[in-house]
Amino acid sequence: MDSIFHEKQEGSLCAQHCLNNLLQGEYFTPVDLSSIAHQLDEEERMRMAEGGMASEEYRTFLQVREQSIYERLWQVISNALRVWGLEIILFNSREYQSLMINPINEKAFICNYKEHWFTIRKLGQQWFNLNSLLTGPELISDTYLALFLAQLQQEGYSIFVIRGNLPECEAEQILGFMRVQQQQRPRLIGEEAQMTLAQTEMGVGVEDEVVDEDEELRRALALSRQDIDVEDEEADLRRAIQLSMQGKGFPSSFGKTTSKEALQEHKSNQEAP
Incomplete structure (x- = not known):
C-alpha cells in the first residue's frame, strides 16, 4: 500500500487530487489547472465574440460563465488528460453500454458528484478507490467493483471511463508481481478527525x-x-x-x-x- 500515491483532500482541490491520484504522481498543481481553465474560457469567449460582443450569445456567455464553473471542471480534467493521450468516456452512455465491457477489464474510472471528483484505478491486478476524502487507498475486489459503480450511480455520481496508456508508476510495477490484502478499511478524513476530537474531549489517549x-x-x-x-x-x-x-x-x-x-x-x- 505504501507504494500507492494518494493525495488527501486539501481545501477544494479535489480535481487536482483526482488527476494526480489517477496518474500516480504530482503531475498537476492548482496553478496548472487554473491555467487550463483560463485557456478554455478565452477560447470560448473568442468563439462567442465572433458574432459580435453585443450579441445575445456573448452576453449569455458572460452571465453563466461564473455560474457553471464546477460543471465545467470536467472540461478542465479532460483537457489535462489529453496532454497524456488519455480520453474520457461517459460510463452510462448508450455508446459505451452497447459495448458490453466488463468494468474489471478497464484501467480506471473518474467519478463526480456535484463539486467532488475522485479516482478508481487498477494497479497491478487489483482495483483501488483513491478518493481523496479517505485516509488512504481502499482495496476493491473484482466482484465488488461492478456493485460499487452501480451504487455510485444510484447516489447520483457521474462516472467516466479513462481510455489510453497511463504513465508508468512504482505501484503498478510492484503490484504487478504481488497482491495485497487490506486488514482494515480506511476511514473518511472527517470521521478520523471526529474520533480524535472525541477521544481528546473524553480524555482518552x-x-x-x-x-x-x-x-x-x-x-x-x-x-x-x-x-x-x-x-x-x-x-x-x-x-x-x-x-x-x-x-x-x-x-x-x-x-x-x-x-x-x-x-x-x-x-x-x-x-x-
Whole structure:
C-alpha cells in the first residue's frame, strides 16, 4: 500500500487530487489547472465574440460563465488528460453500454458528484478507490467493483471511463508481481478527525491507555500476592497439623489465633532454652 500515491483532500482541490491520484504522481498543481481553465474560457469567449460582443450569445456567455464553473471542471480534467493521450468516456452512455465491457477489464474510472471528483484505478491486478476524502487507498475486489459503480450511480455520481496508456508508476510495477490484502478499511478524513476530537474531549489517549494497562498490572500483582499469602497460610496450617500428629504438641492458643500466628508461637517455644 505504501507504494500507492494518494493525495488527501486539501481545501477544494479535489480535481487536482483526482488527476494526480489517477496518474500516480504530482503531475498537476492548482496553478496548472487554473491555467487550463483560463485557456478554455478565452477560447470560448473568442468563439462567442465572433458574432459580435453585443450579441445575445456573448452576453449569455458572460452571465453563466461564473455560474457553471464546477460543471465545467470536467472540461478542465479532460483537457489535462489529453496532454497524456488519455480520453474520457461517459460510463452510462448508450455508446459505451452497447459495448458490453466488463468494468474489471478497464484501467480506471473518474467519478463526480456535484463539486467532488475522485479516482478508481487498477494497479497491478487489483482495483483501488483513491478518493481523496479517505485516509488512504481502499482495496476493491473484482466482484465488488461492478456493485460499487452501480451504487455510485444510484447516489447520483457521474462516472467516466479513462481510455489510453497511463504513465508508468512504482505501484503498478510492484503490484504487478504481488497482491495485497487490506486488514482494515480506511476511514473518511472527517470521521478520523471526529474520533480524535472525541477521544481528546473524553480524555482518552495513548497515555491514558498506558496508565490503564499499568493499573491493571498492579491489580494483577496484588491479587497474585494475596494468593501467595493464602497459599503460605494453608501450608503453615498443614505443617502445624502434621507436628500435632507427631505428638510434639501445640500451644494452648490454637483455635484462638490464626494458624500462622500459632505456628510462629510454636516455633518460638521450640527454640526457647
